[in-house]
Amino acid sequence: MKKRSFTEKVVKAGLLLVIAGVVVWAFAAGSFQLMIDRPGDLIYLLLQHLQLVGLSALLAVAAAVPAGIIVTRERFRKLQWIATNFANLGQTIPSLAILALVMSYLGIGYQTAVFALWINSLLPILRNTIAGLENVSPSILDAGKGMGMSPGQIFWKLELPNASYAILAGIRTSIVINVGTATLAFLIGGGGLGDFIFTGISLYDTGIMLAGALPVMVLAVIIDFVLGKLERVVIPKGLQRNLETL
Amino acid sequence: MIVFDNATKIYESADKKVKAVDRINLHVEEGQICVFLGPSGCGKTTLLRMVNRLIPLSGGAIHVNGKSIESFDTIELRRSIGYVIQQIGLFPNMTIEQNICVVPKLLGWDRKKMQNRYDELMELMGLNPDEYRKRYPWELSGGQQQRIGVARALAADPPVMLMDEPFGALDPIMRERIQNEFLRIQQNVKKTILFVSHDIDEAIRLGDKIAIFKAGQLMQYGTPDEILSNPKDEFVEDFVGGDRALKRLTLLTVHDLFFKLKHPRKLNGDARHSGSPTIDMETNLRTALSVILSSPTGEAVVADSKNNHVGLLNLHDFEALADIHPFELKSSV
Numbered sequence: 413m414k415k416r417s418f419t420e421k422v423v424k425a426g427l428l429l430v431i432a433g434v435v436v437w438a439f440a441a442g443s444f445q446l447m448i449d450r451p452g453d454l455i456y457l458l459l460q461h462l463q464l465v466g467l468s469a470l471l472a473v474a475a476a477v478p479a480g481i482i483v484t485r486e487r488f489r490k491l492q493w494i495a496t497n498f499a500n501l502g503q504t505i506p507s508l509a510i511l512a513l514v515m516s517y518l519g520i521g522y523q524t525a526v527f528a529l530w531i532n533s534l535l536p537i538l539r540n541t542i543a544g545l546e547n548v549s550p551s552i553l554d555a556g557k558g559m560g561m562s563p564g565q566i567f568w569k570l571e572l573p574n575a576s577y578a579i580l581a582g583i584r585t586s587i588v589i590n591v592g593t594a595t596l597a598f599l600i601g602g603g604g605l606g607d608f609i610f611t612g613i614s615l616y617d618t619g620i621m622l623a624g625a626l627p628v629m630v631l632a633v634i635i636d637f638v639l640g641k642l643e644r645v646v647i648p649k650g651l652q653r654n655l656e657t658l
Numbered sequence: 659m660i661v662f663d664n665a666t667k668i669y670e671s672a673d674k675k676v677k678a679v680d681r682i683n684l685h686v687e688e689g690q691i692c693v694f695l696g697p698s699g700c701g702k703t704t705l706l707r708m709v710n711r712l713i714p715l716s717g718g719a720i721h722v723n724g725k726s727i728e729s730f731d732t733i734e735l736r737r738s739i740g741y742v743i744q745q746i747g748l749f750p751n752m753t754i755e756q757n758i759c760v761v762p763k764l765l766g767w768d769r770k771k772m773q774n775r776y777d778e779l780m781e782l783m784g785l786n787p788d789e790y791r792k793r794y795p796w797e798l799s800g801g802q803q804q805r806i807g808v809a810r811a812l813a814a815d816p817p818v819m820l821m822d823e824p825f826g827a828l829d830p831i832m833r834e835r836i837q838n839e840f841l842r843i844q845q846n847v848k849k850t851i852l853f854v855s856h857d858i859d860e861a862i863r864l865g866d867k868i869a870i871f872k873a874g875q876l877m878q879y880g881t882p883d884e885i886l887s888n889p890k891d892e893f894v895e896d897f898v899g900g901d902r903a904l905k906r907l908t909l910l911t912v913h914d915l916f917f918k919l920k921h922p923r924k925l926n927g928d929a930r931h932s933g934s935p936t937i938d939m940e941t942n943l944r945t946a947l948s949v950i951l952s953s954p955t956g957e958a959v960v961a962d963s964k965n966n967h968v969g970l971l972n973l974h975d976f977e978a979l980a981d982i983h984p985f986e987l988k989s990s991v
Contacts, residue, residue, distance in 0.1 A: 555747025558712055558820075559761050559810075560737030573751040648751035650794035 431629065438626050442619035454608075458627055461604035464522075464594045465635075468529035469587045476534045477579065480541025481567075495538060503535040507593050515600050525594070525602025532593055533586040540582025544575030573648045580646060584639040591632040595624070605631075660686040660709065660818060660850060664718030667704055667874075678704045680874040681718065686867070688723075688817075689848040693861040696871035697897070702854045705871075706820050709852060710739045722818055737761055740811030740819035740849070744826045746803050748795040754806055755791045761814040779809040782843060801832045808840065812847065819851045825860070837863055858898055862886070862905055870894050883909050907944035910979075912937055915946075916960055916969060919978055923970045925959065934959050936967070947976065 438444065447454050476499070483492040505513070510528045518524040548571050556566045598606030605624045612621025644652065667679040679701045686692040694702035707713040709720055711732050720727045727735055748757050756763075758779060759772045767775075780787040783805045795803055804824060811819055825833045825840075841864065844851070855861050861868045862882045870877045870885065870893075878890040886906040889895035899905065916922055916939070936959045937946050950958045950973055957972045 549745070549747075551743060551745030551747040552749060554712075554745075555741065555743055556749070556760075558707075558710055558736060558741035558743070560733050560735075560764060561760075562733055565764070570749060570751075574749075650749075650751045650753065650796065 438622040443623040472533035476537035484545040499535040502531040520601040525597035536586040544578025661721040666717035690866040693865035700871040701874040744823040913939040
């Protein structure tokens with residue numbers, strides 16, 4: 413236990429060091445000057461970025477969680493390979509290629525970016541939903557059934573709460589990855605913080621590039637932290653032993 | 659009262675039929691514990707799970723308290739039968755109190771009634787209600803969890819309980835303690851219990867009746883004493899073990915033997931007996947035999963409940979058991 417908390421401290425310290433390094437670098441390159449000079453731009457792009465991530469994540473949860481639930485029902489178990497293969501496909505094609513593919517059908521712009529991000533977020537959520545539901549101990553379900561719970565009661569009172577840890581972990585992973593991937597939205601006119609990054613790259617201006625990259629980094633860390641706290645609220649207390657030992 | 663009337667379960671796979679449970683006829687009296695005993699794969703668990711229709715019957719019928727199980731709604735039937743499994747199956751997302759009150763809640767009891775029932779059951783189990791109320795299953799030891807599992811099955815006060823190797827996962831010391839506790843509880847609640855086990859010692863300790871199964875068929879059904887003293891065939895004889903005569907001794911007490919002796923030897927203040935260990939009337943004969951075998955004088959002093967020394971017992975006295983029919987002994991208890 414003590415050793416674990418020691419390595420945890422080292423990792424956290426390392427992470428902070430990296431962020432601090434980037435901050436210093438950004439300061440030297442004049443990113444902060446840029447942010448102060450044009451605060452409106454930064455806030456506009458930040459909000460756009462959040463919107464891209466938020467909307468695509470919301471749609472991904474709305475699609476992948478119910479899909480995961482359906483394919484773990486006895487009757488629809490045969491559909492499971494279709495769903496996972498579809499989601500696998502979404503994950504294996506590089507994000508950039510998805511953008512290019514989607515663009516040729518939906519054109520350029522915001523909705524295309526959201527759609528591509530949506531495809532990209534499905535797999536972790538679907539996978540974890542399926543794994544979470546399938547890993548609920550059969551003895552719990554047997555006990556519930558034997559004591560006279562209806563299928564609906566078994567689902568809402570036993571399966572879903574006991575799978576919540578895995579499902580939420582999938583959503584968290586998916587959203588955090590999305591924060592980074594959403595920078596690519598700029599390439600098809602979807603906006604977001606990628607605007608600064610790619611402008612910086614084309615102009616060989618590290619200052620502008622880091623003015624985009626640094627907020628993305630901080631955003632990912634903050635969102636991960638907030639979702640971690642949310643897990644504590646949503647996951648039943650009896651299952652939080654898992655969280656404490658992590 | 660539970661009656662099995664030609665209860666049959668056939669599994670059909672590809673081209674052949676497997677009779678997992680083959681025309682079982684069995685009568686379990688109200689308030690008794692009937693242990694289903696047999697090697698794994700003999701159909702004992704299948705038969706148990708047929709009672710609350712977790713496994714549907716292929717043929718025959720099962721009656722619980724005079725009514726066919728087919729005449730109930732499945733959900734209603736299950737709520738009226740207590741169910742305990744080996745893996746315990748406590749719900750990790752619920753507190754101990756919520757776990758115990760699962761069935762009462764399904765039945766729509768009000769909060770106050772559920773709380774009283776929880777307190778009552780925890781006291782019956784010998785656990786402090788307030789200490790455990792808000793705790794979660796993972797915080798409890800295996801023995802405590804199994805006690806909660808039994809309490810949960812008792813919650814709605816069902817007349818019938820099904821128990822599938824409930825103590826199988828516990829270590830031997832804890833198992834024996836819980837078995838004794840379970841017997842004490844059973845004396846209070848007097849449920850009709852079907853109890854699956856593969857452990858002959860457990861069956862002897864807990865069962866009023868034992869049903870021995872092999873490959874889906876009922877081989878012998880009787881009291882532990884009948885089965886130990888009169889195994890019906892070679893299979894039962896093998897299953898109860900070569901030391902069945904010794905096991906049978908655990909069913910009898912010193913009292914049984916002592917008063918069946920034609921000439922029980924009295925104690926006459928002889929100093930010769932001062933080195934002999936003392937055994938009391940309620941000691942089982944297996945323990946008594948062990949004490950006598952390790953006694954320096956080859957004898958043990960028998961003491962009654964008021965600790966008066968009433969006589970002596972030695973190895974020769976055990977010969978009397980051979981002439982005595984088990985039923986006679988049992989009747990004198």
